[in-house]
Amino acid sequence: MAADVVTVSVAWAPLALLLVVAAAWWAACLDAVVSGGRWGAPAAEAARLLRQRRRTLLAADRLLWRLGGGGLLVAALLMVAVIPLGRWTLSDLGVGVVWFNAMDVLVWALVWMAGWGANSTHALVGGYRFLAQALAYELPLMFALTAPAVGAGSLRVADVIAAQHGLWFVVWMPVAFVVFCACVVAFSVQGPFAAAAAADIGGGVLAEVSGVDRLLLLAGRYALLAAGSAFAVVAVFGGGDGPWLPDWVWTLVKTFAVLSVLVLVRRRVPLLRPDRLVEVGWVLVLPLTLLQLLVVSVVVVVR
Amino acid sequence: MTLQAVLVIAAALFAVGLYGAISQQVLVMVMMGLELMINAVILAAAGLWWFLAPTPDGHVLLLVVIAAMTVEMAMGFAVATVLHRSRGSDMTDMSTDLKQ
Amino acid sequence: MTGVVQTVLFWGLGAVAVAAGVVVFRTDSMARATYALAASFVAVGAQVLFLHLDYVGVIVVLMMVMEMAVMAVYMVMFMGMNPALMPMSMVHSRKTSLGVAAGAFIVLAGGALLVPWPARRGAPAVDLTVSLGQATMGSKMLVMLVVSPVLFSTIVSALVLALPRSRYDRLGDDLRRRPAEDPQPGGVGR
Numbered sequence: 001m002a003a004d005v006v007t008v009s010v011a012w013a014p015l016a017l018l019l020v021v022a023a024a025w026w027a028a029c030l031d032a033v034v035s036g037g038r039w040g041a042p043a044a045e046a047a048r049l050l051r052q053r054r055r056t057l058l059a060a061d062r063l064l065w066r067l068g069g070g071g072l073l074v075a076a077l078l079m080v081a082v083i084p085l086g087r088w089t090l091s092d093l094g095v096g097v098v099w100f101n102a103m104d105v106l107v108w109a110l111v112w113m114a115g116w117g118a119n120s121t122h123a124l125v126g127g128y129r130f131l132a133q134a135l136a137y138e139l140p141l142m143f144a145l146t147a148p149a150v151g152a153g154s155l156r157v158a159d160v161i162a163a164q165h166g167l168w169f170v171v172w173m174p175v176a177f178v179v180f181c182a183c184v185v186a187f188s189v190q191g192p193f194a195a196a197a198a199a200d201i202g203g204g205v206l207a208e209v210s211g212v213d214r215l216l217l218l219a220g221r222y223a224l225l226a227a228g229s230a231f232a233v234v235a236v237f238g239g240g241d242g243p244w245l246p247d248w249v250w251t252l253v254k255t256f257a258v259l260s261v262l263v264l265v266r267r268r269v270p271l272l273r274p275d276r277l278v279e280v281g282w283v284l285v286l287p288l289t290l291l292q293l294l295v296v297s298v299v300v301v302v303r
Numbered sequence: 304m305t306l307q308a309v310l311v312i313a314a315a316l317f318a319v320g321l322y323g324a325i326s327q328q329v330l331v332m333v334m335m336g337l338e339l340m341i342n343a344v345i346l347a348a349a350g351l352w353w354f355l356a357p358t359p360d361g362h363v364l365l366l367v368v369i370a371a372m373t374v375e376m377a378m379g380f381a382v383a384t385v386l387h388r389s390r391g392s393d394m395t396d397m398s399t400d401l402k403q
Numbered sequence: 404m405t406g407v408v409q410t411v412l413f414w415g416l417g418a419v420a421v422a423a424g425v426v427v428f429r430t431d432s433m434a435r436a437t438y439a440l441a442a443s444f445v446a447v448g449a450q451v452l453f454l455h456l457d458y459v460g461v462i463v464v465l466m467m468v469m470e471m472a473v474m475a476v477y478m479v480m481f482m483g484m485n486p487a488l489m490p491m492s493m494v495h496s497r498k499t500s501l502g503v504a505a506g507a508f509i510v511l512a513g514g515a516l517l518v519p520w521p522a523r524r525g526a527p528a529v530d531l532t533v534s535l536g537q538a539t540m541g542s543k544m545l546v547m548l549v550v551s552p553v554l555f556s557t558i559v560s561a562l563v564l565a566l567p568r569s570r571y572d573r574l575g576d577d578l579r580r581r582p583a584e585d586p587q588p589g590g591v592g593r
Contacts, residue, residue, distance in 0.1 A: 064434055094532055095457045102465035108472040109441065116434050116475070131472060138469075155458070155532055275589035304406075304413045304453065310515030312417035316447070318508035319424040326500035327428070331478055335440055339424050345463065346420075346447050353454040355520065357527035359538030363546055365459050366539070369466065370550050374557045376470060380477055381564035387481055388567060 005084050005158040007092045016080050016090060019252075020073075023226035023259060024219055030263045031222075046215055054211035057119050065117025068205075069213045071110040072220025079103045079227040082157050086240050086248025089158070096157035097149045100231055101142060104187045107224065108134050111189065111196060111205060114217065118208040126204025130196035132274040133186060136281030137193070141183035143289040147176035147296050148235040161239035170236040172299065175292040177236045179285060181262060184228030188221050191266025195274050197221075229258040309350030316343035330386065334379045341372045413453055420446035433478040441471035458532045 028042035056062060082089065082096035093099050108131065115127020149155050151173065152163035163169075170177045186193035189205075197204040209217055233239065233254040240247025242254075316339055323336025345368055352361035423443035427436045444467035452460035528534035539547055573583040582592050 061432060061434060064438065093457065093461075094530070095461050098458065098461045098465065102461050102468070105465050105469045105472075109438065109468050112472055112475060113434070113438070116479075128476070131476060134472075276591050279590040279593070304410050306520055307516050308410075308413065308417075309450075309454070311512045312414075312421065312450075314508050314511035314515060315417075315421045316424055316443070317511060318504040319421060319428075321507050322500050322504035323428050325503060326495065326497055328495055329482065331474070331481055332428070332436075335427055335436065335474075338440060339427070339443065342420075342424075342444055342447050345459075346450060349451045349454045349456050349459065353456070353527075354523060356524045357455075358525045359528070359534050360543070362456070362459070362531070362535045363538055363543045365456070366462075366535075367546060367550065369459070369462065370554065373466065373470070374553060376474070377557050377561045378564075380474075381561035383477065383481065384565040 005089050005092055006087050008088050008090060010090065012088075013077070013081070013090060016085075017073075017077050019085075020076050020080055020223050020226055021219070023229070023255060024076075024222035026256060027222045027225055027259050027263050028218075030260055031267075034264060034267055046219075049211060049215040049218075052211040052214075054213060055208065057208060060119040061117040063117075064113040065209075066213060068110045068113030068115070068117055069209060069217045069220070071113075072107065073216060073223050075103050075106045075110060076220065076223035076227040078106075079224075080230060083227075083230050083234055084158060084161065084239065085251055086246060088248070092156070092158065095155045097145055097155045097160065097235075101145055104141070104183075104224075104228075105138070107187050108138075114205045114209075115196070118205075120208045122202040122207040123205050125201050126196040126198075126207070129198075129201075129204065129274050130189065133193060133195055133277055136274065136278040137183045137186040140179050140281060140285045140289045141187075143286070143293055144176040144179040144183065145235070147173050147289075147293050150293065150296050150300060153300065157234055161234055161241075164236075164238040164241065168236065168238040168241070173236060173292060173296060175288055176296075177232070179289050179292075180232055180235070181228075181258075184225060184232065185262060185266050188224035188228060190221060190225060192269040192272045193277075194271060198271055225262060226255070226259055229262060230255045232258050306350055306354040309354075310347055313343045313347035313350065316340075316346065330379070330383045334376065334383075337375065337379075338372065341368065341375070344368060345372075409453065413450060416446045416450050416453075419443075420450070433482050434475055437471050437475040437478055440474075441468055444468075444471070455527065455531060458535060 025042060029039050032041035033039055079100055081091045082093050082099050111130040112127040115123045115125075115130070118124075148160050148169050151169055152160040154160065154163075160169075182193075185191050189196050195204070197206045201207070206214065206217060230251075233251060237254050237258070240251045242250035245253075320336045320339030320341075320343060323339060324333050325336075327333050327336060345365065348361065348365055348368060352365070420443045423439045423446065426439040427443070430436050430439060445464050448460045448463035448467070450460075451463060454460075568586075570578060573585060574580050575584075582590075
């Protein structure tokens with residue numbers, strides 16, 4: 001089932017970065033408005049952080065610290081590299097779904113490094129909290145990613161989109177969709193899963209960063225949320241399917257819609273503790289996701 | 304990118320891992336040496352697969368090697384935990400119960 | 404990607420992999436050693452991607468980054484906190500092991516360069532991932548049947564080794580005490 005997707009050259013990567021940053025900006029502005037601020041609050045904050053002096057601590061591991069903070073944007077860009085915008089994609093990897101999974105595992109390493117590098121207790125506690133929470137959500141995420149791949153019979157993202165021409169996957173894979181969205185919020189350290197950057201440890205991984213590093217970390221969180229929403233669109237919402245507009249416009253519209261819903265919904269749920277989350281993730285969510293996968297497999301075999 | 308190039312790089316990785324596995328005193332560093340050796344085996348197996356016999360059999364063998372590496376690391380860390388708890392040390396030199 | 408660019412990139416990745424492997428044993432910080440090993444694995448995964456093994460390459464990257472994140476936790480647990488880069492070289496019989504490693508490299512590299520390798524047998528399938536999946540579920544199903552219980556028993560035995568307390572300590576002699584009595588609180592209180 002080969003879909004027609006054109007691979008553009010790597011020179012278009014800055015456009016992809018621009019789109020990711022734009023989506024992250026939108027998420028930040030919406031977040032500011034919903035929490036009672038102004039639309040321009042993220043822009044003001046970014047300007048303030050760019051002027052602020054970068055801090056370092058005694059005996060901080062600066063290499064790992066800056067890698068961890070700055071790497072989140074890179075991980076978001078690498079995630080987006082396999083997602084087609086309409087007919088164009090930066091990389092038509094035969095195993096695009098697994099590549100997305102590999103990039104969100106990269107976030108494990110990056111957030112821990114951001115916590116370790118600062119040589120500060122609160123940051124370290126934040127980093128460890130993120131690892132504990134990641135153990136809880138990673139397996140459900142992997143199986144939720146497997147469901148569209150099984151439904152399409154291929155690990156290639158273009159094939160997953162092409163298999164949804166008749167019926168979008170979200171209709172018969174709702175559990176996978178909900179679990180995937182929750183895990184997107186989790187790996188971007190947001191909302192109920194923001195224990196790594198929570199206020200009760202003085203900001204966690206955000207405690208000691210300042211200046212442009214802080215801007216990169218904050219932007220990276222929103223960028224990961226945007227990249228995850230984009231992948232949700234291609235995995236369960238049919239990619240570029242839609243009536244009148246060209247498919248790349250539909251992809252962007254759907255991405256922004258999913259991103260807005262995620263930003264609005266995550267404000268409603270209180271902060272969850274990672275140690276409680278581990279039990280819920282392994283005992284409740286993982287069996288549900290496996291059941292969903294069973295349903296998908298039976299449908300594919302019977303079809 | 305010939306078979307010889309792949310195998311020379313894999314040999315270099317294997318040698319570095321072997322140095323680490325033999326010489327390091329701390330158990331976790333020994334495990335890192337073992338991981339490097341299995342890394343080298345994966346690269347060499349991939350090279351031999353592509354250049355000599357690109358059939359599915361070898362491909363499946365690569366997956367088995369990766370599973371073996373996971374098993375080795377899990378058991379290694381479990382043993383390290385038990386050692387640390389019972390003796391309070393993580394050095395291989397002090398874990399010689401059978402030595403006379 | 405042209406042949407020359409591919410060769411240069413491949414050798415570059417090989418150099419990165421070996422250099423990162425050396426850094427693992429030369430650096431003074433445990434976190435850097437762990438992530439140097441992760442960098443070495445990522446370089447090998449990229450090289451495996453060059454050899455047209457898409458799935459295995461990406462899986463190597465995925466699993467190894469996850470393993471290194473967990474390994475970093477264990478390193479800090481066993482060897483203490485030093486993000487400050489204090490000297491940390493603890494080896495025994497260094498000269499012997501250097502000699503053995505050099506000897507192994509000479510033998511293996513010499514063998515790789517001098518052995519008359521046979522010609523290629525068979526051609527790769529059009530879609531390697533599909534052929535891997537079909538082989539795993541079809542002719543090589545025995546491999547999957549063996550690997551699954553092995554992995555499961557690894558989980559069980561690793562937990563049995565690592566946990567000092569048994570079920571009876573947690574749940575009482577009749578296995579009925581709820582919530583369980585743990586030294587570290589956690590879970591939903593079931």
